[in-house]
Amino acid sequence: MKPFITHSGLVAPMDRVNVDTDQMVPKQFLKALTREGFGRILFYDWRYLPGEKPNPEFVLNRPRYKGASVLLARANFGCGSSREHAPWAIGDYGFRVILAPSYADIFYNNCFKNGILPAELTEAQIEELFQRTEKQEGYSLTVDLPSQTVKDKHGLEIKFDINPSRKEVLLKGLDDIAQTLLHAGDIDIHEKSHAASATMFEKVDVKYYSDAH
Amino acid sequence: MTPTTLYQKLWDTHVVHEEAGKPSIIYIDRHLIHEGTSPQAFAGLRAEGRKVRRPDLTFAVMDHSVPTKDRLLPIIDQDAKLQFEALERNCKEFGVRLFDMHSKNQGIVHIIGPELGITQPGQTIVCGDSHTSTHGAFGTLAFGIGTSEVEHVLATQCLVQSRSKTMHIVVNGKRPKSVTAKDIILAIIGKIGIGGGTGHVAEYGGEAIRSLSMDGRMTVCNMTIEGGARAGMVAPDDVTFAYLEGRPFVPKGKAFQECVDHWRKLRSDQGAKFDMTVELQAEQIAPQVTWGTNPGMVTSVNGRVPDPHDFKDLNDQKATECALKYMGLKPGTPIVDIPVDRVFIGSCTNSRIDDLRAAAQFVAGKHVASSIKQALIVPGSRGIKAQAEKEGLDKVFTAAGFEWRDAGCSMCIGMNADVLPPHERSASTSNRNFEGRQGRDSRTHLVSPVMAAAAAIAGHFVDVREFDVAPVE
Numbered sequence: 001m002k003p004f005i006t007h008s009g010l011v012a013p014m015d016r017v018n019v020d021t022d023q024m025v026p027k028q029f030l031k032a033l034t035r036e037g038f039g040r041i042l043f044y045d046w047r048y049l050p051g052e053k054p055n056p057e058f059v060l061n062r063p064r065y066k067g068a069s070v071l072l073a074r075a076n077f078g079c080g081s082s083r084e085h086a087p088w089a090i091g092d093y094g095f096r097v098i099l100a101p102s103y104a105d106i107f108y109n110n111c112f113k114n115g116i117l118p119a120e121l122t123e124a125q126i127e128e129l130f131q132r133t134e135k136q137e138g139y140s141l142t143v144d145l146p147s148q149t150v151k152d153k154h155g156l157e158i159k160f161d162i163n164p165s166r167k168e169v170l171l172k173g174l175d176d177i178a179q180t181l182l183h184a185g186d187i188d189i190h191e192k193s194h195a196a197s198a199t200m201f202e203k204v205d206v207k208y209y210s211d212a213h
Numbered sequence: 214m215t216p217t218t219l220y221q222k223l224w225d226t227h228v229v230h231e232e233a234g235k236p237s238i239i240y241i242d243r244h245l246i247h248e249g250t251s252p253q254a255f256a257g258l259r260a261e262g263r264k265v266r267r268p269d270l271t272f273a274v275m276d277h278s279v280p281t282k283d284r285l286l287p288i289i290d291q292d293a294k295l296q297f298e299a300l301e302r303n304c305k306e307f308g309v310r311l312f313d314m315h316s317k318n319q320g321i322v323h324i325i326g327p328e329l330g331i332t333q334p335g336q337t338i339v340c341g342d343s344h345t346s347t348h349g350a351f352g353t354l355a356f357g358i359g360t361s362e363v364e365h366v367l368a369t370q371c372l373v374q375s376r377s378k379t380m381h382i383v384v385n386g387k388r389p390k391s392v393t394a395k396d397i398i399l400a401i402i403g404k405i406g407i408g409g410g411t412g413h414v415a416e417y418g419g420e421a422i423r424s425l426s427m428d429g430r431m432t433v434c435n436m437t438i439e440g441g442a443r444a445g446m447v448a449p450d451d452v453t454f455a456y457l458e459g460r461p462f463v464p465k466g467k468a469f470q471e472c473v474d475h476w477r478k479l480r481s482d483q484g485a486k487f488d489m490t491v492e493l494q495a496e497q498i499a500p501q502v503t504w505g506t507n508p509g510m511v512t513s514v515n516g517r518v519p520d521p522h523d524f525k526d527l528n529d530q531k532a533t534e535c536a537l538k539y540m541g542l543k544p545g546t547p548i549v550d551i552p553v554d555r556v557f558i559g560s561c562t563n564s565r566i567d568d569l570r571a572a573a574q575f576v577a578g579k580h581v582a583s584s585i586k587q588a589l590i591v592p593g594s595r596g597i598k599a600q601a602e603k604e605g606l607d608k609v610f611t612a613a614g615f616e617w618r619d620a621g622c623s624m625c626i627g628m629n630a631d632v633l634p635p636h637e638r639s640a641s642t643s644n645r646n647f648e649g650r651q652g653r654d655s656r657t658h659l660v661s662p663v664m665a666a667a668a669a670i671a672g673h674f675v676d677v678r679e680f681d682v683a684p685v686e
């Protein structure tokens with residue numbers, strides 16, 4: 001995974017509470033076999049009119065937010081479905097940072113698997129950033145993970161909290177699976193002492209399982 | 214000894230490795246997968262040359278995009294077809310059990326786990342689907358995960374997790390007639406809001422929960438995620454054990470009794486502390502109908518569509534305005550005056566046998582209103598379908614003008630051909646009324662099966678309490 005250390009970029013505002021992952025990636029795009037190429041369809045139903053013409057009223061289609069890489073959002077961002085296609089789309093579109101007062105649990109977790117920093121600020125700080133973004137065309141922020149700060153060019157500086165191990169995962173771009181496999185011995189021990197088994201006592205209509213496993 | 218919660222007990226027995234200040238590695242007892250969120254996970258395994266650590270604890274099923282009719286015909290949707298083929302290939306290569314769309318045990322992943330007894334008390338269960346919370350009805354710790362975590366569980370049979378906060382949701386008293394498990398959970402979400410449970414695992418208790426059947430408890434746990442809590446659970450009791458006995462993956466005879474003796478210990482101790490407690494009175498709950506674009510935008514059937522100015526918070530006002538515009542509703546409209554175009558009875562929330570019985574009981578001898586364009590009954594599994602047919606429920610439905618379909622996720626998510634057309638309005642027993650959920654620009658109202666059945670007959674929402682039908686789950 002791509003590490004996240006520091007990032008500066010144009011801010012785009014998504015002024016709406018409870019933005020769910022169905023909006024980020026509608027169902028028809030869940031039939032893909034790969035993780036790539038979801039940026040084009042991010043916020044599909046909001047972003048495009050029928051016939052895939054860009055909807056001029058949708059915030060990301062406004063010329064001033066073209067090339068934005070910091071997404072400013074409202075409370076409970078990413079609620080609903082567990083689809084990781086949502087952060088895949090956000091990342092592929094070009095966002096590296098999300099700033100919001102709160103996130104839904106599964107989406108928050110999924111962001112860290114994809115090198116996206118979902119920073120949590122207070123409602124008041126988020127409100128302040130919405131106002132600044134609205135007022136100043138080209139409003140940019142620098143988000144620095146080692147110092148846990150969000151800064152603009154006009155002296156604004158906000159500290160944010162993040163769990164230290166989550167921070168480390170992003171900073172180093174760690175592969176979770178490899179990390180867990182370092183504890184393979186512990187997994188073996190657990191399996192010996194808590195034998196989990198799924199024995200079929202009555203036949204069901206199922207394919208491919210072999211008892212050799 | 215300090216009294217502990219059920220969640221803590223389940224957590225403690227599944228910790229593989231822990232270090233101060235770091236998330237823990239916890240063991241996963243059952244991993245359920247489906248065609249929608251697994252292809253990239255298998256591709257990841259292949260790229261790294263990794264194996265599935267415990268194929269014997271992994272179960273795959275085709276559910277999200279499967280057609281609900283003419284299943285023997287070729288699949289027209291090429292993308293869906295490729296996904297089915299990928300799941301089949303992956304299961305074959307990695308030795309994972311697969312319920313394909315032709316299996317007589319096929320169904321929605323959260324329906325077949327419990328139905329086949331794969332789901333058992335005391336387990337940890339994950340699936341790349343947020344409604345995995347359903348399995349918590351058995352006293353399991355069950356929650357949805359993303360595709361990267363699906364890959365992680367395939368490779369290690371473990372997950373890296375931090376302990377959640379705990380939330381006790383107590384529903385006291387007796388459910389009134391025609392008030393169902395669906396109405397209870399919608400009322401809870403209406404009270405706490407869709408982010409109210411974020412960061413928490415919920416445990417349900419109180420007389421109104423205890424008196425629910427397993428099917429009802431699964432409905433409640435299923436929609437726990439719609440209130441923001443990733444997992445919801447009910448401590449197992451005699452109702453749970455009676456449900457499980459004799460199911461294909463459940464031990465029999467003496468071994469079953471030993472399981473029950475162990476399962477009885479799975480409950481929060483007297484005096485165990487929760488981080489948050491929410492209480493409701495069942496007598497005060499009426500049949501619920503959502504009016505907006507998330508499950509927390511809900512009111513009683515005898516209520517009205519709210520006015521954005523009823524809300525104090527500016528963000529809530531804006532959200533309500535936006536929702537009413539999308540839904541094509543005017544503030545102050547009585548809920549019972551809202552006409553319905555299509556009715557969908559199905560989904561992992563409400564497609565179990567109790568749900569179908571309740572709906573059938575209501576529609577028996579009546580007919581779907583002429584203004585209704587389509588009324589679908591989609592059983593949650595082929596097992597439930599067969600049971601319903603044994604009881605003659607299919608005949609009741611078709612005689613009343615409903616379509617009787619094959620099992621799958623269907624119009625809850627509209628990944629197959631069962632899509633709600635633009636600007637049409639549904640009475641749906643599913644779990645999400647998000648914009649575009651059942652089809653682009655479609656308008657979803659979430660209700661219980663008996664409320665959906667009644668809306669199909671009347672052509673608009675009606676208060677089922679005014680009809681003389683026997684109590685239902």
